[in-house]
Amino acid sequence: MRIERDGPYRYRIPRQGAMRVDAVFYASPDIARDLKAEGDQALHQLVNVATLPGIVEPAVALPDIHWGYGFPIGGVAAFDPRRGGVVSPGGVGFDINCGVRLLCSDLTREELEPRKEALADALFRLVPAGVGSERRELRLTAADWPRLLTRGAGWAVEQGLGDPGDLECIESGGALPGADPDRVSPRALERGGSQLGTLGSGNHFLEVQYVEHVYDPEAAEAFGLFPGQVTVLIHTGSRGLGHQVCQDFVDRMLAAARRHGIELPDRQLAAAPIESPEGQGYLGAMAAAANFAFANRQVITAYAREAFTRAGFGPGSTRLRVLYDLAHNNAEWEEHGGRRVLVHRKGATRAFGPGHPDVPARYRAVGQPVLVPGDMGRYSYVLAGTEGAMAETFGSSCHGAGRRLSRSQAKKVARQRDPVGELARRGILVRAATRATVDEEIPEAYKDVADVVEAVEGAGLGRRVARLRPLIVVKG
DNA sequence: ATGTTC
Numbered sequence: 001m002r003i004e005r006d007g008p009y010r011y012r013i014p015r016q017g018a019m020r021v022d023a024v025f026y027a028s029p030d031i032a033r034d035l036k037a038e039g040d041q042a043l044h045q046l047v048n049v050a051t052l053p054g055i056v057e058p059a060v061a062l063p064d065i066h067w068g069y070g071f072p073i074g075g076v077a078a079f080d081p082r083r084g085g086v087v088s089p090g091g092v093g094f095d096i097n098c099g100v101r102l103l104c105s106d107l108t109r110e111e112l113e114p115r116k117e118a119l120a121d122a123l124f125r126l127v128p129a130g131v132g133s134e135r136r137e138l139r140l141t142a143a144d145w146p147r148l149l150t151r152g153a154g155w156a157v158e159q160g161l162g163d164p165g166d167l168e169c170i171e172s173g174g175a176l177p178g179a180d181p182d183r184v185s186p187r188a189l190e191r192g193g194s195q196l197g198t199l200g201s202g203n204h205f206l207e208v209q210y211v212e213h214v215y216d217p218e219a220a221e222a223f224g225l226f227p228g229q230v231t232v233l234i235h236t237g238s239r240g241l242g243h244q245v246c247q248d249f250v251d252r253m254l255a256a257a258r259r260h261g262i263e264l265p266d267r268q269l270a271a272a273p274i275e276s277p278e279g280q281g282y283l284g285a286m287a288a289a290a291n292f293a294f295a296n297r298q299v300i301t302a303y304a305r306e307a308f309t310r311a312g313f314g315p316g317s318t319r320l321r322v323l324y325d326l327a328h329n330n331a332e333w334e335e336h337g338g339r340r341v342l343v344h345r346k347g348a349t350r351a352f353g354p355g356h357p358d359v360p361a362r363y364r365a366v367g368q369p370v371l372v373p374g375d376m377g378r379y380s381y382v383l384a385g386t387e388g389a390m391a392e393t394f395g396s397s398c399h400g401a402g403r404r405l406s407r408s409q410a411k412k413v414a415r416q417r418d419p420v421g422e423l424a425r426r427g428i429l430v431r432a433a434t435r436a437t438v439d440e441e442i443p444e445a446y447k448d449v450a451d452v453v454e455a456v457e458g459a460g461l462g463r464r465v466a467r468l469r470p471l472i473v474v475k476g
Numbered sequence: 477a478t479g480t481t482c
Contacts, residue, residue, distance in 0.1 A: 069477095095477040132479050191479070202477055243478045329477090436480095 001043065003036065009063075009459035013043070018265065019050040021057035024392070028455040031063050031447075045072040048265045052077070053273075054085025056341055060393045062348055063455040064402035064447070069094065070268030073347035076396040078334075080341050081274040086262065087282055088271035089253055091344035093329040094246045096286055097176070097293035098204075098237030100371045101325035102382070103301060107230040107313065109210040112471065115311045119208065120429045120472045122307035127206055127300055129199040130433030130476040138299070140193045148196075149181040152291030153325070156298035161197075166298065169360045169369075170325040171350060174294045176332060180284025184241070185248050188285075192241025192292055197299035201437055201476030203400075204236045205376065206304065208472035212379060215464040219384050222366045223323055225466050232320060233380060233468065234300050235373055237329065242289035249282045274342055283331065290330050297325055323382075324360075324369040326350060328399045336394050343394050351385035351397035351462055359385070370462050372453060374401050376430070376473045377423055377443030381453050381464060388460030397462040401449035407440040414439035423473070432475040441475065 006012040006024065011032060013023040023046045027035060035043055042065045049071055050059040056078040065074030070090030079085030112119070128135050140148065148155040153174025154167055167174045199206060211229045214220045225231075238245075253270035256278035262271060272278035305320050331344045352359050352368040359368045367385035374380045389395050405413065419442050420430045432438045456462045 093477075098477070187482095200477075201480075204477080237477070240478065247478090247482090 001047065009455045013047060019047060021050050021055050021059060023047060023050045023059040023061070025061035025065060026455055026459045026461065027063045028451060031451065031455060035065065041067045042072045045070070046075060048269055049075060049077050051265055052086055052088070052269065052271055053262055054079045054081070054083045056080050056339070060396065062396065062398040063452045064347065064398045064400055066402050068346060070266055071346050074398065074402065076343065076345050076348045076394055078336060078341040078343045078394050079274065080339055085274050085342060086271035087274050087279045087331060087342060088269060088344065089246050089249045089282060090268050090270065091346055092286060092331050093346045094243050095237035095329055096242035096245060097290035097327045098329045099293060099297065099325065099327040100373055101234045101297040101301065102323040102371050103232040103304065103320040104224055104323050105230045105320055108228045109230060109471070112230050115313065116429060116471065119307060119311040120431050122310045123206060123304065123472065123474050124431035126303040126307045127199055127474055129474055131201040133198040133200065133433070133476065134194040135197040136194050138196050140196060145189060146181045148295055149184060149288035149291050150179045151175050152294035153298040156295045156302070161299050161302035166301065166322045169322050170294060171327055172332070174298065174325065176287040176290040176330065178283060179287035179291050181288050183281050183285035184245060184288050188241045188244035188248065191244050192239055195239040195241065196292070196296055197303060198239065199236050199300065199474065199476055200239050203441060204476055206300065206474040207233045207376070207470045209233060209380065209468040209470050211466050212469040213467040215466060219366045219463070219465045222363055223369055223382065223465060224321060225382065231468055232304055233371070233373060234297050234304070236296055236300065238289045238293035239296065241292050245285045245289045249285065252278055253282065286331060290327065294325065324371060326371060334394065345396055347399050348396045349399045350395055351389045352395045353385045353387045353390045367463070370397050372398055372400060372449060374449030375443040375446035376441060376470055377426065377428065378448065380468045381449060382466045382468065383453065383456070383462035384465050386460055386463055389462065393461055398452050398456045401446040401452055403445060404447050405445045410442055410445035411436070411439045413444060414442045428470050428473060430473045430475065434476070437476050
């Protein structure tokens with residue numbers, strides 16, 4: 001594979017073989033070296049994506065790129081429907097609208113400290129976590145589904161789970177347009193029916209954090225962040241419902257690709273023309289699943305507020321304002337370079353720059369908040385979207401640290417140790433459904449997210465605003 | 477990520 005250095009933190013894979021467009025990836029020299037290492041499949045997957053019909057130049061990868069189902073995680077690909085552009089479930093991922101929501105309190109770290117254990121216990125009690133976790137008291141019925149799947153977070157607010165103001169600072173207003181509940185299979189509804197308001201497993205979490213450092217005081221003020229402030233970061237997605245939607249369409253898409261004469265270098269890239277029945281069906285079901293995920297984070301927010309109250313914090317001081325809520329895994333219609341294109345982001349964050357009409361009015365002068373979780377022992381970042389991202393990456397930035405160790409490698413390392421005890425000694429309280437998940441998620445399992453963010457900022461794809469340090473971690 | 481091999 002021919003790779004050219006294309007500027008600081010920027011590399012280009014010129015069109016070669018079956019590629020229809022160039023691919024570009026962003027990385028520090030260290031990250032680039034790892035990506036080029038023999039056996040790493042991420043760049044090969046990026047090249048595969050560049051062969052798909054109707055792709056708009058370039059196929060993009062951010063510094064947290066790693067191997068995924070068909071498409072790499074940390075990738076962005078835009079398709080033009082007027083040039084045979086396709087939609088691919090693998091380009092969105094199994095956890096449709098896996099994403100993060102940041103809440104900010106008016107509390108300081110010092111005010112939290114005396115009630116930290118109580119808060120950890122209350123959060124763990126009120127926010128179900130773990131594989132197959134359920135919230136049976138919210139069991140959804142046939143009458144709930146159409147509105148829930150079209151209105152997303154707004155549906156939860158209608159149910160009294162949150163305030164109308166919560167919807168102002170959510171990507172797409174908390175409801176991706178174009179949802180078609182009839183495209184969501186009965187099996188997907190069955191799986192999701194008792195999972196609304198639950199965290200799930202794997203890398204999903206709820207963290208209580210504090211603002212450890214402010215890089216850009218002006219932007220931090222616009223976002224409502226101040227040093228020492230207590231924040232809450234929720235990372236979860238569409239649970240079994242989204243997983244089943246993806247499953248339902250992968251096989252159908254493979255047949256559709258064959259029928260439409262689309263040559264696939266990898267079956268996992270199964271795709272159909274955007275305008276085909278299969279493409280439209282997937283987009284309708286995907287948006288519905290995305291809205292389930294927006295509702296999920298909204299319901300969890302309501303229970304997080306309840307947990308603060310039960311831990312003894314006064315309601316006035318803990319409103320937990322929604323700073324922002326964004327998707328890491330979705331496909332959506334956007335205008336780039338004067339064209340309306342379908343942008344797939346898989347493990348990537350929309351990062352619209354200053355002045356963009358889709359940035360909430362209160363942040364518009366600064367740019368969209370970009371929330372970048374790290375690992376549970378170090379820190380997470382809040383960035384702001386930039387003009388550079390608009391010009392180069394279809395308005396996209398990184399979404400996290402990216403794994404360094406596989407789950408099994410991490411478990412092997414963790415087995416000899418006491419991860420929960422080690423974190424507790426550093427002031428981080430972990431409440432987890434299973435030890436196995438904590439072992440897979442030890443800090444050493446991840447790259448240092450600071451390195452990823454450095455590359456992103458160096459490439460002009462985001463601007464650091466603040467760094468958040470964990471205090472309490474709820475895990476599956 | 478995932479009723480973690482429906």
